[in-house]
Amino acid sequence: MALDSHIEKVLWTAGEISDRVAELAAEITSDLSPNSPAPVLVGVATGAFVFLADLVRQIKLPISVDFIRADSYGAGTESTGAPRLSLDLKLDVTGKHVILVEDIVDSGSTVASLIGHLEKKGASSVSVCAFLDKPARRKVEFRVVLCILQCPDYFVVGYGMDFAEVYRNLPYVGVLKPEFYS
Numbered sequence: 607m608a609l610d611s612h613i614e615k616v617l618w619t620a621g622e623i624s625d626r627v628a629e630l631a632a633e634i635t636s637d638l639s640p641n642s643p644a645p646v647l648v649g650v651a652t653g654a655f656v657f658l659a660d661l662v663r664q665i666k667l668p669i670s671v672d673f674i675r676a677d678s679y680g681a682g683t684e685s686t687g688a689p690r691l692s693l694d695l696k697l698d699v700t701g702k703h704v705i706l707v708e709d710i711v712d713s714g715s716t717v718a719s720l721i722g723h724l725e726k727k728g729a730s731s732v733s734v735c736a737f738l739d740k741p742a743r744r745k746v747e748f749r750v751v752l753c754i755l756q757c758p759d760y761f762v763v764g765y766g767m768d769f770a771e772v773y774r775n776l777p778y779v780g781v782l783k784p785e786f787y788s
């Protein structure tokens with residue numbers, strides 16, 4: 607069955623997403639100082655890969671890119687609350703500004719623990735750039751979120767985000783029909 611037919615409702619189209627990503631990239635570009643060392647954009651794998659790819663291509667200053675991986679969900683739709691670092695950085699971030707790029711901030715525990723990790727690795731500052739923010743479910747508070755869009759309390763898929771490792775390739779964000787969440 608075609609992929610689109612699994613979706614009950616589209617929350618943001620590809621066009622709406624690209625407009626917001628362009629605005630955020632312009633904001634990031636204007637906040638960066640051209641004389642400081644190139645900041646490191648760290649994507650949280652796997653979910654941030656689409657957002658990160660779109661975002662970095664619109665930032666008009668030198669930057670570096672790396673990935674980190676923290677596992678908390680398994681195959682379900684509820685966070686286990688205690689993310690485990692399963693892939694660490696390749697780059698040395700000592701003395702660098704790090705922008706942590708996430709697909710979605712839900713309880714906040716993944717981002718909070720990654721901020722702590724990046725600070726321990728010597729980053730001079732860490733800011734968070736999330737594609738979606740789901741404030742209704744926040745359990746852990748943390749600093750700056752440059753957020754693209756506010757997400758209602760649904761489990762969403764697409765634009766990098768999965769259900770059981772499927773649906774990341776949808777170019778938009780949507781909610782699955784109930785029969786596909788099992």
Ligand code: 5GP
Pocket residue numbers: 650653678679685708709710711712713714715716717760761762763767768769
């Ligand atoms: P948190 O630690 O903030 O509870 O959640 C962190 C991770 O859970 C997010 O980075 C994301 O990978 C996943 N997650 C949270 N909400 C959703 C959602 O609605 N859909 C999908 N596909 N993943 C989610």
Ligand code: MG
Pocket residue numbers: 650651652653654708709710
């Ligand atoms: Mg994520």
Ligand code: MG
Pocket residue numbers: 653679768
């Ligand atoms: Mg996931």
